Amino acid sequence: MSRFGWRQLLYILPIVGLLLVLTNRQIETTPTPVQEAVDNQMSDYYLREVHISHMGRDGELDDELFSKLLTHYPHDNHADLDAPRFRIHQSNGEKLWAEAKQGVLYDEERLVLTDDVKIEQRSAQQKTTNRIESREVEIERVSQKVTSREQVRITGENYTIVAGAMELLSKESQLFLTHGVEGHYEP
Numbered sequence: 655m656s657r658f659g660w661r662q663l664l665y666i667l668p669i670v671g672l673l674l675v676l677t678n679r680q681i682e683t684t685p686t687p688v689q690e691a692v693d694n695q696m697s698d699y700y701l702r703e704v705h706i707s708h709m710g711r712d713g714e715l716d717d718e719l720f721s722k723l724l725t726h727y728p729h730d731n732h733a734d735l736d737a738p739r740f741r742i743h744q745s746n747g748e749k750l751w752a753e754a755k756q757g758v759l760y761d762e763e764r765l766v767l768t769d770d771v772k773i774e775q776r777s778a779q780q781k782t783t784n785r786i787e788s789r790e791v792e793i794e795r796v797s798q799k800v801t802s803r804e805q806v807r808i809t810g811e812n813y814t815i816v817a818g819a820m821e822l823l824s825k826e827s828q829l830f831l832t833h834g835v836e837g838h839y840e841p
Contacts, residue, residue, distance in 0.1 A: 742824050
């Protein structure tokens with residue numbers, strides 16, 4: 655090779671090296687986690703017209719869950735519910751009915767109802783004794799504890815109570831209200 659050839663080679667090699675570095679750098683910086691995040695949010699199954707029952711140790715029915723559509727997500731084992739209804743059965747024959755427009759079931763143990771939540775407590779004769787309304791309610795299935803950190807409105811035959819938060823222990827028939835509790839009673 656002549657001297658002219660070596661000079662050209664000396665100019666070309668750094669340019670080719672620079673191009674390789676820049677090309678390699680561009681390939682390394684292209685992010686791919688976006689696809690992984692989408693994959694994690696994909697459901698693995700859905701069910702229509704769902705009815706799930708849980709029996710207690712005594713063989714009696716403890717609770718039931720109904721939903722028009724249940725969509726399960728495996729990455730954190732939760733299920734989205736459309737038009738869920740939940741019923742808690744008591745040993746004395748009383749029932750607690752809860753319904754909402756939307757809900758989320760976590761590990762089949764905790765149910766969060768949202769958007770126009772209505773809860774009715776019914777006596778053994780199926781007569782509604784009181785009604786609770788809120789934007790969001792959480793139900794722990796095993797303990798039958800119902801809580802709301804949102805404003806609740808409780809109405810009965812001749813009373814209305816409004817509170818900023820609520821905890822209802824269904825098994826013990828105890829109701830705790832906090833944050834600006836106001837009531838109205840008409841005999």
